[in-house]
Amino acid sequence: MDIQSNGLAKNNNLLINGREIKTPILFLGQPIGGTPNPWDYFHVDGVLFNAYHIIQKTSFYNNLKKSESIRDFLKIKKRTAIMMDSGGYLFQKSDVLSFDCLEIINLYKYTKPDLGVILDHPYSPIANEEENYGNRWKKTIENTKKMLSIKNDVVIFPVVHGYSEKQISKNWNEIQAILSETNVFLNERLIIGIGSLVPLMMTSTGVVNGKKLIVDLIIKLRKLAPKAHIHAFGIGGATTALIMFYLGVDSLDSVSWRLKAAKGAIQLPGVSDRFISPPKRRKKLSLSDESKLEKCRCPICNTKTLKERKFLLGPLSSKNFENRALHNAWVYQKEIEECRKAIKQKRFEKFIHERLENSNMKSMFRYAVDKLTSTKINDYR
DSSP states (O other), X not given: OOHHHHTTOOOEEEEETTEEEEESEEEEEOOTTOSOOGXXXXXXXXXXXXXXXXXXXXXXHHHHHTSSOHHHHTTOOTTSEEEEXXXXXXXXXXXXXXXXXXXXXXXXXXXXXXXXXXXXXXXXXXXXXXXIIXXXXXXXXXXXXXXXXXXXXXXXXXXXXXXXXXXXXXXXXXXXXXXXXXTTTSSSOOEEEEOSOGGGGOGGGTOTTHHHHHHHXXXXXXXXXXXSEEEETTOOOTTHHHHHHXXXXXXXXXXXXXXXXXXXXXXXXXXXXXXXXXXXXOOBOOHHHHHHHHTOOSTTTTTOOHHHHHHHHSTTSTTHHHHHHHHHHHHHHHHHHHHHHHHHTTOHHHHHHHHTTTOTTHHHHHHHHHHHHTOOOTTOO
């Protein structure tokens, strides 16, 4: 593979129960009962739901059980891949999980997503090693053994955690042992998740060089599992996704299309958050930004004048959140399509440089390029 043109990024097809999923792919995180549903307006590659949220919404869950699947219940087209996260990340700040993995297995049977996730208990950057490994990882391993040993039509994949390359290696070895015992993925491509990364992106957690550590952990897992499909949880933002794909991550998820919309921000290709009517210390639209907004063909912007677009996406519209959310989801989807195109044309590294030219993520990408250039990965698929 030409490291100088694409890094470890590669277009692939993941075959799940006869369904082809194009990768790299971004799963848009959507809360149960949340609006808008992007798939009602345009094609999205993937959607991620939270199993714990469904269990908590008793009425919704009971109605869902009467349907063939969550795809049927929410009228999601066949082309869109569906992943169901267990919801363990909601307990990252807690020492215990308050629900059982068997509840998750039963829910997967009713909802029939394309992919289900082991009930894991993510690490916390403020917990000590004993709390992370002794309590959280042991519970994750216990759930992994239970869930992978139960026959299920839904493809369920394990998740590795660790805040050092040594921890990733040790924990990966434990997962491999379980996979060997259960014969999971025996005749299919192995799928593995990596979690606990979101706090490392935040300076508020006090983690020093958290973004560089993410790069180190991703590369380490790719070396350990060169042929696996790797999903990195929670870090699928518009700019972070580019770096993750470059490092060989195959799929990501993100709810930032909604979170940013709720804060008044819109997304545009190659720039950070932009605000129609910015609060203090926030970036307003430049002439270059306005030019990009004029080219947008999302359901909100299409056929509208620039003035109309700014009104619909700004704070004065009665549906400003939903408008911004749909716009952001569209931008995310189109960026992934542009990523695949750049990978196919072997210009992905150049594409990332162009997208991150004015981004604060440039230093993370430079570190990723340097680290990857000096790393040898055998048998990379």
